[in-house]
Amino acid sequence: MHCVRKVTDDLYWVGANDHRLALFENIHPIPKGVSYNAYLLLDESTVLFDTVDWSACRQLLENMEHLLEGRGLDYLVINHMEPDHGASIEEILIRYPQVKVISTEKAFMLMHQFGFHVDGHECIQVKEGDGFSFGTHEVVFVGAPMVHWPEAMVTFDTTSGVLFSADAFGSFIALDGKLFADEVDFDRDWIDEARRYLTNIVGKYGPHIQLLLKKAGGILDQIKFICPLHGPVWRKDLGYFIDKYDKWSRYEPEVKGVMIAYASMYGNTEAAAQALAARLCEKGVTNVAVYDVSNTHVSYLIAEAWKYSHIVLASVTYNLGIYPVMKSFLEDMKALNLQNRTFALIENGSWACKSGDLMEKFIAEEMKDMTVLNERLSLASALHADKAAELDALADAIAASLEGKE
Incomplete structure (x- = not known):
């Protein structure tokens, strides 16, 4: 018919x-x-x-x-x-x-x-x-x-x-x-x-x-x-x-907002990502989207990276490197030529916390026209009360960047 x-x-x-x-x-x-x-x-x-x-x-x-x-x-x-x-x-x-x-x-x-x-x-x-x-x-x-x-x-x-x-x-x-x-x-x-x-x-x-x-x-x-x-x-x-x-x-962000992409093995890095999302919303930054890179197909992650002006990468350290699914996400952003974004980083490691430095190095050396905020949240296994000031500082830096006060 x-x-x-x-x-x-x-x-x-x-x-x-x-x-x-x-x-x-x-x-x-x-x-x-x-x-x-x-x-x-x-x-x-x-x-x-x-x-x-x-x-x-x-x-x-x-x-x-x-x-x-x-x-x-x-x-x-x-x-x-x-x-x-x-x-x-x-x-x-x-x-x-x-x-x-x-x-x-x-x-x-x-x-x-x-x-x-x-x-x-x-x-x-x-x-x-x-x-x-x-x-x-x-x-x-x-x-x-x-x-x-x-x-x-x-x-x-x-x-x-x-x-x-x-x-x-x-x-x-x-x-x-x-x-x-x-x-x-x-x-x-x-x-x-x-x-x-x-x-x-x-x-x-x-x-x-x-x-x-x-x-x-x-x-x-x-x-x-x-x-x-x-x-x-x-x-x-x-x-x-x-x-x-x-x-x-033109790789221009579609909206001002924050994409938080996390790679977590046992939920601790995920908890930090969620805590950051809550802090941002408390500070009036409510255009926030949170994704688990382990169970979100990378095509959706890429589309969201194109949409938002700011991207937070939160990754556990794995075999002294970036967690594999997070590394794959970085590689795909590079392969598809994403540009002109501002990144913030959360790193986690129980005895050798390397993921933050490695992610920053990748963004700086492998991608084009990217900015990485100086503030970083570093965890030793889990997010504890002694990291509250560091978490607030990261949220403040992202909020200021969104307002053009970098």
Whole structure:
């Protein structure tokens, strides 16, 4: 049974939703699912913009068959070759043998690498600034390399103002019938998963996102719809989401607040983290989020690190080093290029307390444009009453930093 939705008078969403997949890219949990978006244009020529994951191919084919009503498919535009969008290319080529394929040079290279038999079809290689006509619709192709694969491009329909944005402006969460962002309470129900998607999938490539945003800035007044490959279509309040992407890709904190991430073996370091959270709230700093790095998937930790201006790392010493899950969190922040944050440290060790110095060294030498507050809470096994002044001093330093009094 087909499941389609109209975007404009002659453009339709023909994608699918996936609630069966547990791990996106086999690493990121998606408890609320994900959508694979593809779009079919019914102009003088028929045009499919991208495909879907192989698991959703049957739904894509049923959707297309319903809308085409016996017409053939004239063009297949591939903006992004990653398999969650490109895996069904081969099936489209088989079902529609006359289809012409439009994409970039690197995308065609990847098609061959994945074993897609495009050579029997007319392949139209496009580059930055090239235009194409499908009848009444004129499109322009814009390079978007490393957002987040090197072959990626976006396609702008100058006739209808639709930007096919590939993986940019995407989000986790299945659509479940609600195609447009204005059909949901995005700021309440979606923004956290949109941030988690961006920061973990594309966050490393902030400068490349900035370059794409600058290109889009030149036609911002012409963009009426943003059609990403995951998540809802934007047709209202586009500036809200564009501003989020601008902040995230510049590594600018979204809010002033404190993320406390703790690594605790027997609960003592956790108790110190909770005590600090309480002290901060007593001092009026209530935008505080506390996470156990041992049982919180790192994709959520990364998303929260992107959100907050201040990060407290509380770690036990383990084998004279940083507790492994905390070290992994640090490594992931480095790998994804997080910048411009202020850190505070809590360290614990029963006979050789090393974690604080090691965390500070990692932040200073391995990460970019970070600040570490001088105040530190050091524990010998557990938090005792004699550390009350040290705890207060740390809370005061964080509060002052949040007020810009460093």
